[in-house]
Amino acid sequence: MIDKSATSFREVLSQIKDGSTIMIGGFGTAGQPAELIDGLLDLGIKDLTIVSNNAGNGDYGLAKLLKAGAVKKVICSFPRQSDSWVFDELYRAGKIELELVPQGNLACRIQAAGMGLGAVFTPTGYGTLLAEGKETRHIEGKDYVLEYPIHADFALIKAQQGDRWGNLVYRKSARNFGPIMAMAAKVTIAQVSEVVELGALDPEHIITPGIFVQHVVQVEPTSPLTSA
Template sequence: MIDKLRTSVSEALADIHDGATIMIGGFGGAGQPAELIDGLIAHGARDLVIVNNNAGNGDTGLAALLKNGQVRKIICSFPRQADSHVFDALYRAAKLELELVPQGNLAERIRAAGAGIGGFFTPTGYGTELAKGKETREIDGRMYVFESPIHADFALIKAEQGDRWGNLTYRKTARNFGPIMAMAAKVSIASVHEVAELGAIDPEHVITPGLFVQRIVQVPRTATGPAGFKAS
């Protein structure tokens, strides 16, 4: 019998190893798997490479993971904002490596990994520092930059509902990077607010098929999420 449910966050994250590349879903606080991040902090894995849209807000969630010194490098598109003081301090002190990727390129590089594509050419970034050291090519009179896929050892994502086979649905914009990250990682771990009986989720409503999810763990719904964001 296929049963991907885990009884606790710590059980779901138990095999995350030092030096792992981990994708973490979320767009700011929307869809950020806060409980899985807290579990990763408690787990203690270090020297991590984190792939996320941004670099943390305030002192909770992803920012707390950075502050705890567990991250060697972050790959993201939006590292700096009004409350990114943790990232700012670490980066200025040369304690954190940054790979800056335009948001569309970030999404497509993750999607390419999940789709088994070896890379793609895009005009975004051509002629800037972001294209330094990368292959460029003229196609139909326009210059393009080659971008490689981003693969991960683990993906930590947040969903609204899941069943024991790992089929997932999302709540509104909390969906964001979750579906493509689940496809691009060797092991995808999803937190869900609701566990549905097998067959209760309409197949037409499944966003991430269980094929791409190895573990799910139920977490309680809270009134507010990371950095005061409304829970999603």
């Protein structure tokens, strides 16, 4: 019997070792798996490369992971905003690396990994510092930059509901990067608000099929910010 549901954060997160590359879902705090991130902190894992849309908000979630010194590199689109003081301080002090990727390119590169593509040509970034040292090509009157897929050892994502097979449905904008990150990682761990009986999810509403998910953990949100 296939049963990917788990009751212990430590059980599923203990697979993650120092130096891992981890994709973390979320658009800001919407859809960010804050409780899984807290679980990483409890395990004391270090030297992580994090792939995410943002580089943390306030002192919450991903920002807590950065503040703890667990992250050596961030690959993201929006490292700076009004509440990104943790990343700002670390970056200015030379304590963290940054690979800046335009948001469309970030999604495209993650999708490329999930679909097994070798690389993609995109017009975004052509002629800017972001294209320095990269292969370019002129195709049908337009200039493009060659970008490579972003793979990960693990993806930590958040969904509204899941079943024991790992099928997931999301809540509104909390969906964001979760589906493509699940496809691009070797192991996907999904925190859900509710684990439902097999067959309870409308097949038309399932966004992430269970084939892309290895673990489903039901959690109770620990902060009002995690309700999104």
